[in-house]
Amino acid sequence: MTTMTPAAATLRTAPRPRTAVPGTGSPGDLERDWQAWRAARHAALRDPRGPLSIVAHHWLPPEPTALAGVPGLWWADRHSTHVTVGDPGGGPVLLDAETSRPVTGTRRVVVAEAGSASPFLVAPDGTGTPDDPSGLVAVEVALRTGRALVRLRDPGSDALAAATDRDPVETYPFDAAAVVDVGVRWYDVPRPATVGAAKPGLVHHVEVVGSVDLAGPDGPVTLEVVRGHRGGVTLAFTDTADDVPGWRAVHLTAAALLAERSTGRLRIDLNRASAYPSHFNDHGTCPRPLEGNALPFPVVAGEKDPR
Numbered sequence: 001m002t003t004m005t006p007a008a009a010t011l012r013t014a015p016r017p018r019t020a021v022p023g024t025g026s027p028g029d030l031e032r033d034w035q036a037w038r039a040a041r042h043a044a045l046r047d048p049r050g051p052l053s054i055v056a057h058h059w060l061p062p063e064p065t066a067l068a069g070v071p072g073l074w075w076a077d078r079h080s081t082h083v084t085v086g087d088p089g090g091g092p093v094l095l096d097a098e099t100s101r102p103v104t105g106t107r108r109v110v111v112a113e114a115g116s117a118s119p120f121l122v123a124p125d126g127t128g129t130p131d132d133p134s135g136l137v138a139v140e141v142a143l144r145t146g147r148a149l150v151r152l153r154d155p156g157s158d159a160l161a162a163a164t165d166r167d168p169v170e171t172y173p174f175d176a177a178a179v180v181d182v183g184v185r186w187y188d189v190p191r192p193a194t195v196g197a198a199k200p201g202l203v204h205h206v207e208v209v210g211s212v213d214l215a216g217p218d219g220p221v222t223l224e225v226v227r228g229h230r231g232g233v234t235l236a237f238t239d240t241a242d243d244v245p246g247w248r249a250v251h252l253t254a255a256a257l258l259a260e261r262s263t264g265r266l267r268i269d270l271n272r273a274s275a276y277p278s279h280f281n282d283h284g285t286c287p288r289p290l291e292g293n294a295l296p297f298p299v300v301a302g303e304k305d306p307r
Contacts, residue, residue: 027176030174030179030269031176034174034269034271034272038171041274042163042167042168042169045169045280046168048134048135048155048160049118049138049153049155051277051280051284052157052159052160052163052168052280053138053153053154053155053157053159053160054152054154054277054281054284055069055152055153055157055281056069056151056283057149057150057151057152057283058070058149058150058151059147059149060074060147060148060149060150061076062075063075064082067150069092069122069152070094070139070150070152071085071092071093072084072085072094072103076147076148078146080108080110081108081109081110081111081148081150082106082108083103083107083109083120084106084107085102085103085105085106085107088102092122093122093123094120094121094122094123094139095121095122095123095130095136096119096121097118097119097120097121097138097139100121100130100133102123107119107120109141111141111142111143111148112143113143113144113146113205114143114144114204114205115142115143116142117140117141117142118138118139118140118141118153119139119141120138121133121136121137121138121139122136122137122138122139122152134155135155135156136155137152137153137155138152138153139151139152139153140152142285144197144202144285145197145202145203149285151283159280159281168280168306169275169280169303169304169306170303170306171271171302171303171304172271172301172302174271175271175300178271178299178301178302179268179271180214180215180267180268180270181265181266181267181268182212182213182214182265182268183212183213183264183265183266184210184211184265184266185210185212186210187208187209187211190207190208190209190227191207191208192205192206192207192208193205193206193290194206195287195288195289195290195291197285197286197287198276198284198285198286198288199278199284199285202285204287204288206226206287206290208224208225208226208290209225209226209227210233211223211224211225212224212225212266212268214268214295216295216296216297217297218296221295221296222292223237223293224290224292225252228251229251230254231253231254232251232252232253232254232257233251233252233257234250234251234252235250235268235293236249236287236288236289236290236293237273237289237294238289238294238295239295239299240296240298241298241300242298244273244299244302244304244305245275245276245279245303245304245305245306246279247276247289248273248274248276248299248302248303249273249274249276249289250268250269250270250272250302251272252266252268270301270302271302272302273299273302273303274302275303275304275305275306279305279306279307280306280307
């Protein structure tokens with residue numbers, strides 16, 4: 001199979017622009033912006049309780065059950081997650097994340113669908129309130145497709161330790177031709193849609209807010225964008241490159257949208273195509289792309305498969 005870069009993908013359908021328009025920025029400026037984005041991205045991946053810190057996950061049953069690595073008995077009903085804690089007997093202790101004091105009795109945690117919270121920490125023994133809780137394992141409670149789970153986020157994980165001396169994720173070299181400006185069609189009314197997830201049996205509910213056309217070797221390919229975080233949008237897609245994760249996404253901020261909304265164009269930097277947290281370990285529940293968001297050619301830009 002012939003591998004095609006984004007530059008080659010545009011050559012057969014449109015003249016290759018010398019710089020991306022609208023907007024300003026030479027190829028050197030674009031690369032410096034990407035380097036700054038990449039540094040921030042790597043810093044986020046190295047966060048002591050970020051995606052590289054997750055070392056375990058447990059789906060919660062309806063009856064009180066002991067979980068490996070977590071003090072207490074845990075269970076969930078339709079509305080809440082519960083934990084009841086007895087005498088630790090000198091073993092690991094469940095702490096309140098706000099006060100760093102031991103949890104006693106029964107606690108109830110409520111999170112919204114697709115939401116999460118980290119209300120607890122795990123101390124290795126019952127020696128008292130730690131002076132510095134930042135190195136303790138955090139206990140995250142999440143709700144996915146109506147099912148509650150607990151994940152353990154360990155600042156001392158092997159993955160975080162390995163990322164100290166190397167990049168957390170490999171990327172292709174920057175390619176200015178992978179910064180493309182495309183027409184965007186914003187929908188007057190967002191369309192609700194359901195997508196799959198990294199874990200079988202789970203789904204995510206998204207809002208489709210518009211569509212764009214990316215040039216390919218056999219003509220333009222239409223992809224749809226969904227509402228993202230804090231007023232931004234997300235373009236998630238699959239492609240046929242061999243050394244990338246199953247799907248990636250380009251996230252556009254609200255500020256970027258505001259700057260370009262009046263032009264009817266959208267700048268998509270495929271150098272920023274990112275792996276999802278679920279691509280770094282087996283504990284993620286991240287959404288998959290919309291069913292039709294499949295590019296029938298390789299995108300040789302952005303992040304490679306972390307594993």
